[in-house]
Amino acid sequence: MNPLIAICGTTGVGKSKLSIELALKLSEKLYGGRWTGARVINADSMQVYTGLDIITNKVPLAERQGVEHVLMDIKQPGEQYVVGEWVRDAIDIIDETHRRNQIPIVVGGTSYWIQHLIFPNRLVSPSASPSPSSVALPSSELADSVEALPQTLRQLYDNLPEVPPSAAVDPEAAYSLHSLLSALDDRIASRWHWRDTRKVLRSLHIAKDSSRKPSEIIDEQSQTMVVPRYRTLCFWLYADLPIINPRLDERVDEMIRLGLVDEIRSLQRLATMNAAHNDPGKPEKQIDMSNIDFTKGIFQSIGFKEFQTYLEASIPDGKLFEAAVETMKQSTRKYAKRQISWIRNKLLPVVNRVNSTCSSLKEALTPTYLLDANELGIKWDTEVRERAEAISIAFVEDEDLPDPLSLSDTAERMLAVEEKLTDPTAVLEARRKVVCPICSTDPLQPVMVEEGKEWAVHAKTRLHRRLLAKSTATPHRIARQAEDVTQAEDEFSLEGSTAFTT
Numbered sequence: 211m212n213p214l215i216a217i218c219g220t221t222g223v224g225k226s227k228l229s230i231e232l233a234l235k236l237s238e239k240l241y242g243g244r245w246t247g248a249r250v251i252n253a254d255s256m257q258v259y260t261g262l263d264i265i266t267n268k269v270p271l272a273e274r275q276g277v278e279h280v281l282m283d284i285k286q287p288g289e290q291y292v293v294g295e296w297v298r299d300a301i302d303i304i305d306e307t308h309r310r311n312q313i314p315i316v317v318g319g320t321s322y323w324i325q326h327l328i329f330p331n332r333l334v335s336p337s338a339s340p341s342p343s344s345v346a347l348p349s350s351e352l353a354d355s356v357e358a359l360p361q362t363l364r365q366l367y368d369n370l371p372e373v374p375p376s377a378a379v380d381p382e383a384a385y386s387l388h389s390l391l392s393a394l395d396d397r398i399a400s401r402w403h404w405r406d407t408r409k410v411l412r413s414l415h416i417a418k419d420s421s422r423k424p425s426e427i428i429d430e431q432s433q434t435m436v437v438p439r440y441r442t443l444c445f446w447l448y449a450d451l452p453i454i455n456p457r458l459d460e461r462v463d464e465m466i467r468l469g470l471v472d473e474i475r476s477l478q479r480l481a482t483m484n485a486a487h488n489d490p491g492k493p494e495k496q497i498d499m500s501n502i503d504f505t506k507g508i509f510q511s512i513g514f515k516e517f518q519t520y521l522e523a524s525i526p527d528g529k530l531f532e533a534a535v536e537t538m539k540q541s542t543r544k545y546a547k548r549q550i551s552w553i554r555n556k557l558l559p560v561v562n563r564v565n566s567t568c569s570s571l572k573e574a575l576t577p578t579y580l581l582d583a584n585e586l587g588i589k590w591d592t593e594v595r596e597r598a599e600a601i602s603i604a605f606v607e608d609e610d611l612p613d614p615l616s617l618s619d620t621a622e623r624m625l626a627v628e629e630k631l632t633d634p635t636a637v638l639e640a641r642r643k644v645v646c647p648i649c650s651t652d653p654l655q656p657v658m659v660e661e662g663k664e665w666a667v668h669a670k671t672r673l674h675r676r677l678l679a680k681s682t683a684t685p686h687r688i689a690r691q692a693e694d695v696t697q698a699e700d701e702f703s704l705e706g707s708t709a710f711t712t
């Protein structure tokens with residue numbers, strides 16, 4: 211397996227700096243051997259866009275010290291570029307890099323891009339992707355179940371809605387979809403609450419499109435061992451939030467000094483042009499800025515949305531400006547927090563699972579190290595740069611690697627994560643929803659609760675206990691309680707899923 215080095219971590223922690231230092235060192239140290247250098251592959255979903263260097267935090271050309279950066283500045287702002295496209299492009303670039311006898315260093319804050327690059331076949335999942343498994347063969351099991359459907363459900367199956375109905379507005383339609391899924395694949399049906407029509411309908415579409423039971427697809431994914439595409443050395447560059455937050459605040463102030471607001475204005479013009487393009491009848495001035503989709507492409511950049519109110523004001527207003535800066539700082543801090551929790555809760559469990567199948571650290575397929583960037587200055591050299599260099603060289607030259615927990619107290623504290631279920635079948639089995647017979651008085655709107663922790667909580671609720679004692683209830687309250695259950699499900703739904711939402 212060819213080597214890959216990946217550097218992930220929060221925004222503003224110094225990933226780009228480290229990647230350049232590492233590339234320079236590898237070029238110097240490995241010169242003449244099998245590997246003759248390194249190049250940096252961008253894994254930041256905003257830095258793929260051309261221009262807008264301030265809002266996307268690109269390393270200025272002068273600071274790249276001649277190290278080649280690829281998959282940066284490759285898309286026009288306004289274009290879409292999603293995880294699957296990036297993974298495909300990154301694989302091409304990595305293969306080409308290996309052919310040049312160079313080490314690819316993937317670096318960026320978009321950790322789920324990196325995760326999907328390292329681990330293949332995880333984008334297709336019944337719980338997150340509407341597309342069926344491409345290698346799937348139709349199974350007779352589903353066909354038999356479809357044949358056996360009663361007529362009303364068969365009609366529903368043949369005419370599946372494209373848009374999930376709202377369980378609050380149309381509980382009957384919601385429950386029918388769940389009944390259909392139960393009849394076709396009871397294992398996946400018991401994974402979703404009937405009120406969660408989005409997931410229920412998605413599973414139905416997967417069944418229909420692939421002609422297979424979604425649970426069969428999940429089982430297949432479980433049987434396929436998670437094997438990384440490359441032997442991957444993972445660095446998690448880390449600083450505690452109380453340390454990183456003031457640095458992030460300072461960086462926002464610096465971005466403003468460098469001309470952030472001008473970039474946001476040009477982004478706004480672009481958004482207006484896009485809107486005008488979609489609505490050619492309207493003169494540009496009348497385009498409603500509230501129609502901008504802040505969840506897509508470059509318009510997700512932190513700062514763009516935050517400055518809208520200030521920029522829309524007819525006369526420049528100092529207070530609005532201060533508010534925009536403060537909101538941008540808050541958004542940046544929240545983003546950093548989410549990045550850390552992704553790495554701990556999503557990336558580390560999979561990485562650990564893969565490494566646990568290897569007999570020694572030297573054999574590990576995804577050795578992962580936390581580098582402590584809590585202190586800068588001289589500590590950066592000793593705790594971050596020198597360690598990364600030594601470990602990378604040992605990795606590339608197939609030498610013994612140090613124990614990741616031995617690197618620092620921070621590493622020991624942050625790398626020790628609770629073991630999580632990563633096997634898709636285990637997740638499916640562990641997260642079953644069951645109907646509470648006590649609270650379900652209307653059989654067409656049953657109260658469903660997840661087994662385990664949620665059930666324990668449910669059984670202690672006042673309502674459940676009262677109904678258990680009296681065995682009488684009002685339907686109105688039951689519906690309300692079922693809604694609470696759905697909310698709980700939404701909060702947990704990402705956690706155990708094999709699929710990483712994009």
Ligand SMILES: [Zn+2]
Pocket residue numbers: 646647648649650657668674
């Ligand atoms: Zn109950």
